[in-house]
């Protein structure tokens with residue numbers, strides 16, 4: 039079975055131009071072939087911070103359900119907060135996971151019925167009453183953001199653009215993160231749906247995803263030929279993938295690869311912490327001048343469980359983000375927003 043390539047970020051950060059070029063070459067190769075890779079030696083995300091973040095996740099999920107529901111996502115027009123097991127749907131199936139969604143802590147916009155709904159994604163988070171949780175999760179999200187910014191520089195070089203080409207995406211980025219638990223099937227109190235999946239096949243809609251998974255496994259990546267590849271946990275490695283924004287920007291040269299998580303049959307919990315790096319919601323997604331030689335090596339006949347009509351590649355990034363979140367969390371969307379004539383608008387009268 040194919041395995042994903044392992045990239046070493048210390049090469050890109052070294053003083054040697056040859057090492058840096060080697061990293062960019064490996065990155066380009068990985069993205070063209072898989073859209074996914076492992077990353078080791080990311081300095082901002084120390085093993086201590088990884089452990090601390092996973093321990094905080096474990097402490098949260100050990101809380102009684104009524105405590106977790108105090109920060110339920112339905113309270114938040116910004117799609118932030120806790121979703122209980124089975125509350126989320128991906129690719130028409132129920133996901134067998136529970137999770138908290140976070141984003142950059144920014145003030146909420148003053149929404150009117152004229153404002154684009156995606157501006158409603160800006161806003162505060164909901165934090166549980168778990169000592170140290172908030173500080174650790176913020177520290178973790180910032181550390182992953184640093185990795186993403188570094189990788190964006192490498193991706194820019196790989197597209198023959200200036201290293202700082204994507205620096206504009208760092209201005210008030212729409213970074214999101216999830217704290218996720220996949221309970222084992224047959225668990226005494228949780229009842230995962232046997233016909234669901236941990237999370238169904240999907241593409242991430244933004245720029246780059248930085249994922250830390252524990253040692254349980256279950257993440258799979260769909261190769262360009264449609265065959266699923268295990269992205270099994272490797273000690274000291276994160277898993278990185280590109281999202282649909284790159285697919286649009288590069289005219290399908292850098293394809294956002296479909297991935298899923300299988301039902302957890304390990305007998306113990308699986309925890310994962312994905313961070314999604316994206317530009318400001320109001321960003322117009324540029325169509326890049328992709329070099330001819332890269333256009334010529336575009337993956338052909340890509341076999342994908344996510345069909346063309348499910349793609350989220352709107353000209354404004356926030357539109358894709360909003361539609362992605364409203365598809366995964368329809369109850370939250372319909373509480374806070376109305377949908378008329380293919381346009382989402384905030385229900386300004388809706389309150390908590």
Ligand SMILES: O=C(O)CCC(=O)C(=O)O
Nearest residue numbers: 216218251257299310312
């Ligand atoms: O938990 C994982 O391993 C992957 C999660 C994922 O793909 C997502 O939340 O977008």
Ligand SMILES: [Fe+2]
Nearest residue numbers: 240241242297
């Ligand atoms: Fe994903």
